[in-house]
Amino acid sequence: GAVVSQHPSRVICKSGTSVKIECRSLDFQATTMFWYRQFPKQSLMLMATSNEGSKATYEQGVEKDKFLINHASLTLSTLTVTSAHPEDSSFYICSARDLGSTYNEQFFGPGTRLTVL
Amino acid sequence: GDSVTQMEGPVTLSEEAFLTINCTYTATGYPSLFWYVQYPGEGLQLLLKATKADDKGSNKGFEATYRKETTSFHLEKGSVQVSDSAVYFCALRNFNKFYFGSGTKLNVKP
Numbered sequence: 001g002a003v004v005s006q007h008p009s010r011v012i013c014k015s016g017t018s019v020k021i022e023c024r025s026l027d028f029q030a031t032t033m034f035w036y037r038q039f040p041k042q043s044l045m046l047m048a049t050s051n052e053g054s055k056a057t058y059e060q061g062v063e064k065d066k067f068l069i070n071h072a073s074l075t076l077s078t079l080t081v082t083s084a085h086p087e088d089s090s091f092y093i094c095s096a097r098d099l100g101s102t103y104n105e106q107f108f109g110p111g112t113r114l115t116v117l
Numbered sequence: 118g119d120s121v122t123q124m125e126g127p128v129t130l131s132e133e134a135f136l137t138i139n140c141t142y143t144a145t146g147y148p149s150l151f152w153y154v155q156y157p158g159e160g161l162q163l164l165l166k167a168t169k170a171d172d173k174g175s176n177k178g179f180e181a182t183y184r185k186e187t188t189s190f191h192l193e194k195g196s197v198q199v200s201d202s203a204v205y206f207c208a209l210r211n212f213n214k215f216y217f218g219s220g221t222k223l224n225v226k227p
Contacts, residue, residue, distance in 0.1 A: 006160075034215070043206065043217040044161070093160050097213065106215065108153075110160035 002028045004096050006109035013084055014117055020080045021112045023094035029074040030096035034106070035067075038091040050077040084116045119144040123207045123218035130197055130225050138192040138221045140181075140207035148211040150174075150183050150190040155204045155220070164192075164205070197225045 003026040013019050023033055031052045036044040048069055049057040056069035066088075068080040077096075081088050093111045123140040130136060142150065149168045153161040165174030170185035179194045190207060202225045207218040 032213070041220075043219045044215075046214065049214075095215070106210070108161040108163075113158075 002026075002096075002098050002101070002105070002107045004094065004107045004109040006092075006094060006112050008112060009110065010113040010115075012115045012117065015085050016083055018080055018082045019084055019114060020078055021092055021094075021114075023077045023079070023096065023109055025075045025096040025098070025107070028096070028098045028100060030077075031074060031099060032097045033071060033077040034095045034097075035069065035077075035079050036093045036095070038093060038111075040091075044093060047079075081114065084114070086116045089114055089116045119148070119209060119211050119214075119216045121207050121209055121216050121218040123205075123221055125219070126204075126222040128221060128223050130223070132199055132225055132227055133196045134225075136192070136194040136197045136201075136223070138205055138207075138223070140190045140192065140218060142188050142190065142207075142209050142216075144188075144209055144211050144216075146211055148209040150181070151208040151210065151215075152179070152181055152190070152192050153206045153208060153217075155206065157203075161206065197223070199225045199227055201225050 005024045007022045033050040035047045038044045047062045050069045050071040052071045058064045071077040095106045095108045120143045151166045152164040154164045165176040167174040167183035173182045181192045204220045204222045206220045
């Protein structure tokens with residue numbers, strides 16, 4: 001089946017630094033990728049929809065200048081958490097939509113755990 | 118707006134017990150319904166799905182039937198194993214957006 005990878009799997013950084021998380025579709029092309037955030041013992045919340053070659057669409061309440069999204073190719077989207085603070089610590093999960101699948105399936109990455117000290 | 122409600126956990130069962138995790142949804146149009154499983158420290162893995170009313174999704178002994186009349190998609194398994202211990206998320210997809218339930222943690226004891 002289709003595989004989505006994320007890098008890094010976990011990252012620890014100091015407050016005020018920026019962190020970049022990569023999401024790759026390994027064996028299919030994805031014009032659309034999605035970024036989610038999961039707080040401990042809670043569900044996934046959609047942060048933004050990443051569109052290849054155009055600006056991302058952010059959900060209400062998500063700061064676009066805080067969470068920069070770039071979708072420069074059909075297999076790669078990046079999420080950069082700028083000037084990270086401890087409250088940004090979370091599990092970030094991406095998904096990619098396979099247009100070649102029967103039902104435009106979405107496949108999820110394994111997640112990236114961000115800890116901001 | 119669209120939303121998913123699932124039973125709160127944790128659910129603790131003995132091995133070989135019967136499992137039901139309730140899930141109901143609210144949505145406009147004709148959503149697809151999913152169950153995902155998340156093992157500790159990992160991302161979500163698709164467990165099963167149903168794309169239209171009365172469809173039954175099944176995988177690894179788990180089943181769920183898309184009931185439009187009751188807007189439900191309850192997850193069932195006849196005999197759980199210790200390896201089934203994980204967090205289970207019910208989700209719907211509508212207009213290419215996913216909406217997740219809050220997750221139900223399942224603990225299966227030997």
